[in-house]
Amino acid sequence: GRTIPVGIDLGTTNCVLAYVDAEGQSHLIRDSFDKATIPSAVSMTPDGLLCGREALAQLNLAPENVARDFKRDMGSAHASCTLAGRSLPPEVLQAYLLRYLRSQIEQAIGIDYHAVITVPAYFDEVRRQKTLRAAEMAELPTISILNEPTAAALAFGKRLGMLHSSGAPCKQRNVLVYDLGGGTFDVTVVRLSPDECVTLATDGDMCLGGNDWDLRLQEYALEQLFRERPELAPWDENQDHRLRAAVVRAKHSLSSTTDTTLTWRQRDRMYSLSVSRETFEKVTRDLMERTMFTTRSVLRDAGVGWTDIVSLVLVGGATRLPVVSRKLLNLSGLQPERSVSPDEAVGRGAAI
8 A cells, every 4th residue: 555656867868767665775677678777769660659778779770760868958949859750849759758667667566656757956947847747748646856966865875874764864964966977967066954955056068978978989980990991981870870889888898998999880891999998088088177177166156165075976877987986086085986876876866
């Protein structure tokens, strides 16, 4: 007879679902492929609408029939996204995705649940209402919209023993949340106290994320290729998706090794390029510096210094880049907190 609390991290690139059990512990809800992260993708095919991992697989077959990154357009005046030649408002695509997420939730825990959906702290009221409208169209039982940094701070607070069993903070603490996802970036200073969770300052960039690191590495690879084989230009969209997949694999590899080989097929021929972590960090240095500038700015806006920050929390898959932890440690003197997976923190915190 218990209504189960569910958290939905409705990300630009991926979504994460979590719930809290009767003992107060959070658990992830995996999709039908047994994966904890669900791609924020929608595809229209002759057989019908596909979402999540199945939609993303259509990129290799018909990329024009796949819609992604529509969260960036939520609430924008006259915004629309193209799917299979049709122009659709972003909240409609978000509703398709939320309906799919609802099916995954109900397969895992049944229908007796209430959900909290997270949004970036810098989302204005229009974007929040559009998100709620999407949830309504998806017939998802939603009770609240929550800022992503607050959710992340709660997840880490729970893991570090900062919260009572009820989920309320034990005492006042300032937490800085550095959130670098696939499609967006933001930094927020959150004050956790027994009575409330307050956002002291937040700022970010809706057009900066791990995808931009991918694009920069792809540009570097093409530059090297065309230098040796200028006759291979121009580059078409199908080739772009194959190279992008190779770039993502190389980026992931460079998070654990200092050198890797980027390998891809183009026009029935295999190509390879050796890439070092040092080179990757060099060609993306300006992207990293943009995040550091925003971090310093948010700290000033919050009216606090690094000595006032108890925890430095990393959220978003792109924070696995080694340069992120290194730069933040040099900037703050604080060791970034990694006790909760950066992919899972927001979903778990929303459920809490």
